[in-house]
Amino acid sequence: MENNQDKCRELARQIYELDADVYQLSGSILGRTFNGDKEQHIATLAALIYTHPQGHVLRSEIALIGNMARTISNKADRSRMMTRYNEILKEIEKIPSSFGSVDIVDEQLAALNISNPDHPKTGDDHLIICIGRTHGSAGTDIGFALADALKINYYDVEIFNMVLDRLEAEKDSFNDRENFDPKLDHIYPSTPAKRRCSDFSRYHGLPKKDAIFFNQSDLIRDMAKKEDFIVMGRCADVILTNNRIPHISIFITAPFQQRVRRMMEVNHLEYKETCKLLKKLDRKHERYYHFYTGRKWGDAVNYDLCINSACYGIKESVELIMRMIDKYPRPHKN
Amino acid sequence: MENNQDKCRELARQIYELDADVYQLSGSILGRTFNGDKEQHIATLAALIYTHPQGHVLRSEIALIGNMARTISNKADRSRMMTRYNEILKEIEKIPSSFGSVDIVDEQLAALNISNPDHPKTGDDHLIICIGRTHGSAGTDIGFALADALKINYYDVEIFNMVLDRLEAEKDSFNDRENFDPKLDHIYPSTPAKRRCSDFSRYHGLPKKDAIFFNQSDLIRDMAKKEDFIVMGRCADVILTNNRIPHISIFITAPFQQRVRRMMEVNHLEYKETCKLLKKLDRKHERYYHFYTGRKWGDAVNYDLCINSACYGIKESVELIMRMIDKYPRPHKN
Numbered sequence: 001m002e003n004n005q006d007k008c009r010e011l012a013r014q015i016y017e018l019d020a021d022v023y024q025l026s027g028s029i030l031g032r033t034f035n036g037d038k039e040q041h042i043a044t045l046a047a048l049i050y051t052h053p054q055g056h057v058l059r060s061e062i063a064l065i066g067n068m069a070r071t072i073s074n075k076a077d078r079s080r081m082m083t084r085y086n087e088i089l090k091e092i093e094k095i096p097s098s099f100g101s102v103d104i105v106d107e108q109l110a111a112l113n114i115s116n117p118d119h120p121k122t123g124d125d126h127l128i129i130c131i132g133r134t135h136g137s138a139g140t141d142i143g144f145a146l147a148d149a150l151k152i153n154y155y156d157v158e159i160f161n162m163v164l165d166r167l168e169a170e171k172d173s174f175n176d177r178e179n180f181d182p183k184l185d186h187i188y189p190s191t192p193a194k195r196r197c198s199d200f201s202r203y204h205g206l207p208k209k210d211a212i213f214f215n216q217s218d219l220i221r222d223m224a225k226k227e228d229f230i231v232m233g234r235c236a237d238v239i240l241t242n243n244r245i246p247h248i249s250i251f252i253t254a255p256f257q258q259r260v261r262r263m264m265e266v267n268h269l270e271y272k273e274t275c276k277l278l279k280k281l282d283r284k285h286e287r288y289y290h291f292y293t294g295r296k297w298g299d300a301v302n303y304d305l306c307i308n309s310a311c312y313g314i315k316e317s318v319e320l321i322m323r324m325i326d327k328y329p330r331p332h333k334n
Numbered sequence: 335m336e337n338n339q340d341k342c343r344e345l346a347r348q349i350y351e352l353d354a355d356v357y358q359l360s361g362s363i364l365g366r367t368f369n370g371d372k373e374q375h376i377a378t379l380a381a382l383i384y385t386h387p388q389g390h391v392l393r394s395e396i397a398l399i400g401n402m403a404r405t406i407s408n409k410a411d412r413s414r415m416m417t418r419y420n421e422i423l424k425e426i427e428k429i430p431s432s433f434g435s436v437d438i439v440d441e442q443l444a445a446l447n448i449s450n451p452d453h454p455k456t457g458d459d460h461l462i463i464c465i466g467r468t469h470g471s472a473g474t475d476i477g478f479a480l481a482d483a484l485k486i487n488y489y490d491v492e493i494f495n496m497v498l499d500r501l502e503a504e505k506d507s508f509n510d511r512e513n514f515d516p517k518l519d520h521i522y523p524s525t526p527a528k529r530r531c532s533d534f535s536r537y538h539g540l541p542k543k544d545a546i547f548f549n550q551s552d553l554i555r556d557m558a559k560k561e562d563f564i565v566m567g568r569c570a571d572v573i574l575t576n577n578r579i580p581h582i583s584i585f586i587t588a589p590f591q592q593r594v595r596r597m598m599e600v601n602h603l604e605y606k607e608t609c610k611l612l613k614k615l616d617r618k619h620e621r622y623y624h625f626y627t628g629r630k631w632g633d634a635v636n637y638d639l640c641i642n643s644a645c646y647g648i649k650e651s652v653e654l655i656m657r658m659i660d661k662y663p664r665p666h667k668n
Contacts (some may be wrong), residue, residue, distance in 0.1 A: 060492035067487040102600045104472035107646030113645045138438035158394030202373040255635045301589045306640035311447045313439030
């Protein structure tokens, strides 16, 4: 539909008449305000469509008619009204820059988001789930249980440290031999791993924690080419995004008091010291994430999704994530 | 399993032996660090299980063995190792306060969360989706499209104002008649609505914006007893939680620059004025939410879920939410 004044006026008339019919059929007299001066109302509505097709006011006007139409008790009448309602919605969609027509999608982000059904399937992508979490939110428990449910690998800071330690130990053994164990290739790419190993002890002249971070980053990037996995923290979301490797990034948190309650139970601590400890750990997390990414830790704009684990619990959080990534194994309802 | 030292030692031995077998079968030599002094390692592991069953270190040790076992190329070997791995996990689960055993769930929050499959179905509950959103994130477009897809009603601030205006106009007509239109009962509860109407103009001595807020709150609470709907903003999540009415609360946002880009396109604005406007609107939203709820607007702990709409777009956000609430109509994969 061209966005000219005649067309807008015609659409306004259709909306007005649908409104009148819907209110009559629903037996309500609430519509009568709208029914004041017919031609004046149509002119106002036409102007609204012509000048502000994106406007939330038009959408709200339409939505209110739809809401009312759904209350019509006679099924045939209701169906007839909803058909007209849907036809009007379709007409509005054709108007340039109508509401809903300007998407919010960031094509670059969406292309990397594997929980987006529009994500282009190349066949090479692995299922990589990055989980950030506040301490005490059971995020690591959820990550571990999710890895188990999906039968994929699970990596957290301790595992990275163990792997890096073993690779470093491996380096010494490697230096003594001519051939590296080819089976390692299956797990971690051999040549870059070896090079990283030999470089590891030197830290590239960086502070040790930076060296560890960069070693972890390389490991995450290399693993992403080889296997499906869940990675806890390590700014893996940002590392993968910067390397244009598809994944899903989830942040798990829970209200402070609920995290305190859980940490007290888990670690047999007193209330006051738990509060203090949790605040300290939050600050530490925040600084780490900001230092290596320049972003605000836990801010919803930095993840695909955030989950409040207190509203779900461990088991249901796992199931929720599985539904999100559409891998939920039980037969679907409907 | 009792949490006594002998049992822990037995479990530690099983873990150690599984680790040794898995590394041997995977053909890797990385496991050998772990294989240093067998009895010493078992003693350390047993102590870890006995003293810190919750400890993330134990989980990481186990997870690393699982990760490695999944790389075993011979299917029968892999299956045998994974069976032993799962048996060990089951044993650990039986240990009091083992990792994963202390849940984060807040029973009160979970009972009100309709996207939680554990939510008790009473038959009286309606599908109520509360959507908070940052301006420019397409949250209202997502809410409207979701209402359309679910065939349920959609309410936003304009609709509330229209409904309240019409109810107020209705009041005058009502005062002239003896019987109120009984059909209205179907839409909004008649007696309280009428009483609210007659009280509305008086504002209960409150500032007008407070009166509107409280009228909206009453309306939301009454609607929740009658119908399925989506409500945009209005602190509906907190109103429903305070009234112990089940719902799902979702916050939709997107990176600032992406929201700016979209608002410029939608409203034909310049970059600088859009940034200024968006910051102003964010502050306004923040103050409104904090004033009526005492909570921080947009903080993930205040919602069941947060979605970054830039990672999905409008259509995919709708589909994501439908998967979350398990109402997604297309045939399920797997």
